[in-house]
Amino acid sequence: MFHAPMLAAGPQTRLEAVLARRREAAEALANRHGARVAADMADLVASCDAVALAVPPDVQARLAPAAAAAGLPLLLEKPIGLDLDMARRLRDAVGDVPTMLMLRGRFSPTTRAFLARADTFRASGLTAVSVNSALLGANPFGTPWRREHGALLDIGPHLLDLAQAAAGPIRALAATGSSLDWVALTTRHEGGAVGQIALSLAIGASHGMLTCRLYGRAGVVALDPPDEPDEDAQATTSAVRVEFAEMVRTGVSHPLDVGHGLRLQEWLEVAARDLAS
Numbered sequence: 001m002f003h004a005p006m007l008a009a010g011p012q013t014r015l016e017a018v019l020a021r022r023r024e025a026a027e028a029l030a031n032r033h034g035a036r037v038a039a040d041m042a043d044l045v046a047s048c049d050a051v052a053l054a055v056p057p058d059v060q061a062r063l064a065p066a067a068a069a070a071g072l073p074l075l076l077e078k079p080i081g082l083d084l085d086m087a088r089r090l091r092d093a094v095g096d097v098p099t100m101l102m103l104r105g106r107f108s109p110t111t112r113a114f115l116a117r118a119d120t121f122r123a124s125g126l127t128a129v130s131v132n133s134a135l136l137g138a139n140p141f142g143t144p145w146r147r148e149h150g151a152l153l154d155i156g157p158h159l160l161d162l163a164q165a166a167a168g169p170i171r172a173l174a175a176t177g178s179s180l181d182w183v184a185l186t187t188r189h190e191g192g193a194v195g196q197i198a199l200s201l202a203i204g205a206s207h208g209m210l211t212c213r214l215y216g217r218a219g220v221v222a223l224d225p226p227d228e229p230d231e232d233a234q235a236t237t238s239a240v241r242v243e244f245a246e247m248v249r250t251g252v253s254h255p256l257d258v259g260h261g262l263r264l265q266e267w268l269e270v271a272a273r274d275l276a277s
Contacts, residue, residue: 012245100254132208150179
């Protein structure tokens with residue numbers, strides 16, 4: 001839904017080949033974007049300069065090492081594992097291969113403007129909310145792994161990443177609720193800020209919602225939905241493509257790399273233990 005049209009749009013990238021579990025799905029996607037269907041992972045790796053993965057975490061953990069063994073830069077999905085052990089194995093398998101993690105919101109001009117303001121703001125508190133209806137009805141985003149694992153693994157990485165970018169590294173975290181219904185996270189950040197984060201994939205809304213606010217003695221710094229959502233989405237897509245292409249050209253990992261993904265996974269694991277108890 002995102003990766004293929006983003007890479008095919010160019011001019012920095014070209015979609016060379018598509019591989020999918022169902023060949024008919026791969027053919028439909030490849031035909032829309034002027035690409036060919038790869039016979040298998042070995043064929044895909046042999047014909048490309050880099051690999052973008054848009055698959056569930058456990059499938060990514062099986063496929064990414066083959067591309068990494070060939071030295072191909074990787075665009076990785078979040079989370080990088082279904083649990084911390086899987087995430088560590090993926091990080092170890094990738095090694096020194098350049099990586100970039102698909103935390104799409106971090107490439108948004110609206111989010112980047114918010115974080116630029118946050119950089120000079122001393123926060124006492126943070127609130128962040130991300131909700132959508134992925135688990136309700138026949139939502140196309142309600143894929144089997146999301147229906148099994150819920151909001152914590154799907155949108156949790158986005159919120160934990162955003163909270164740390166805005167308020168500083170997390171030093172403590174506690175979680176309550178249910179990943180299939182509503183998750184509430186309390187975070188304490190380096191510097192003293194306290195965060196309250198809520199996430200759910202089971203809220204009946206026509207559009208997903210993401211908000212984040214910092215509170216301090218100087219006032220409030222807010223991230224709200226962009227005034228021009230289509231314009232922001234186009235700029236976000238362009239930024240992902242340009243920065244991925246630059247990573248491939250230079251051979252230097254993006255700041256949002258597999259190591260960053262592992263650090264997010266460590267906090268996801270803390271939250272998952274709380275929810276399980």
